[in-house]
Amino acid sequence: MSARINPSILSADFVNFERDFGSIANCDLIHVDVMDNNFVPNLTFGLPMVARMQQVTPKPLDVHLMISNVDKWAPGYAEAGAYSVTFHAEASENPVALARNLRAIGARAGVAIKPGTDVEQYLDVLQEFDQLLVMTVEPGFGGQSLIEATLEKVAKARRKIDAEKLDVWLQVDGGIDETNIERVASLGADTFVAGSAVFKADDRAKQIENLRDLANAGIRHRH
Numbered sequence: 001m002s003a004r005i006n007p008s009i010l011s012a013d014f015v016n017f018e019r020d021f022g023s024i025a026n027c028d029l030i031h032v033d034v035m036d037n038n039f040v041p042n043l044t045f046g047l048p049m050v051a052r053m054q055q056v057t058p059k060p061l062d063v064h065l066m067i068s069n070v071d072k073w074a075p076g077y078a079e080a081g082a083y084s085v086t087f088h089a090e091a092s093e094n095p096v097a098l099a100r101n102l103r104a105i106g107a108r109a110g111v112a113i114k115p116g117t118d119v120e121q122y123l124d125v126l127q128e129f130d131q132l133l134v135m136t137v138e139p140g141f142g143g144q145s146l147i148e149a150t151l152e153k154v155a156k157a158r159r160k161i162d163a164e165k166l167d168v169w170l171q172v173d174g175g176i177d178e179t180n181i182e183r184v185a186s187l188g189a190d191t192f193v194a195g196s197a198v199f200k201a202d203d204r205a206k207q208i209e210n211l212r213d214l215a216n217a218g219i220r221h222r223h
């Protein structure tokens with residue numbers, strides 16, 4: 001297993017996305033945060049922007065929907081060609097049905113949980129998803145500090161994935177940087193979103209390599 005580093009373009013220049021994609025060309029997937037000012041108290045962009053992004057970059061997009069009424073809106077992102085579509089369990093009437101719908105359209109299907117949401121009920125149906133996103137901050141803004149208490153859910157999910165040999169990526173998002181990524185990887189995450197830690201770096205490509213090396217060291221030291 002090798003770590004994936006997905007820079008969050010929430011920390012990019014919103015009028016220069018295409019240029020900023022060039023500065024992170026060695027990343028694994030590009031993390032795209034869609035916010036509706038309803039599910040979270042912040043607003044970014046919607047479907048036409050994401051569709052256009054997937055046209056201008058050969059990188060797979062890792063779309064993170066922080067929107068309400070997601071059963072209605074998420075399939076459009078899969079239809080637009082997004083490689084991976086992750087929605088919040090808290091915003092869906094039926095996460096398993098929505099994941100099946102996304103997969104049928106041809107996207108990877110991810111389910112996300114906020115820091116206060118228990119992971120248990122989603123572990124029972126984990127094989128229905130391609131990715132579990134354990135939010136390590138309250139969704140809505142970049143640049144926050146990682147909430148330590150969320151890491152217990154990462155460890156729990158890792159035990160389940162390994163015990164049942166599931167093909168599910170375990171993603172963390174929020175407050176991930178060079179000071180904690182190795183430890184979070186050692187607890188079980190394999191897919192890392194990093195916004196400010198990548199975009200603030202003088203050399204973003206070098207920072208991506210640095211984060212990936214640290215994460216891979218953490219994966220090797222799992223016990």
Ligand code: DX5
Pocket residue numbers: 008009010011031033064137138139140141142143144173174175176193194195196197
């Ligand atoms: C927050 C977003 C994150 C955000 C992470 O709600 O989902 O993807 O951009 O930013 P950092 O890495 O700065 O915490």
Ligand code: ZN
Pocket residue numbers: 008031032033064173193
């Ligand atoms: Zn995100």
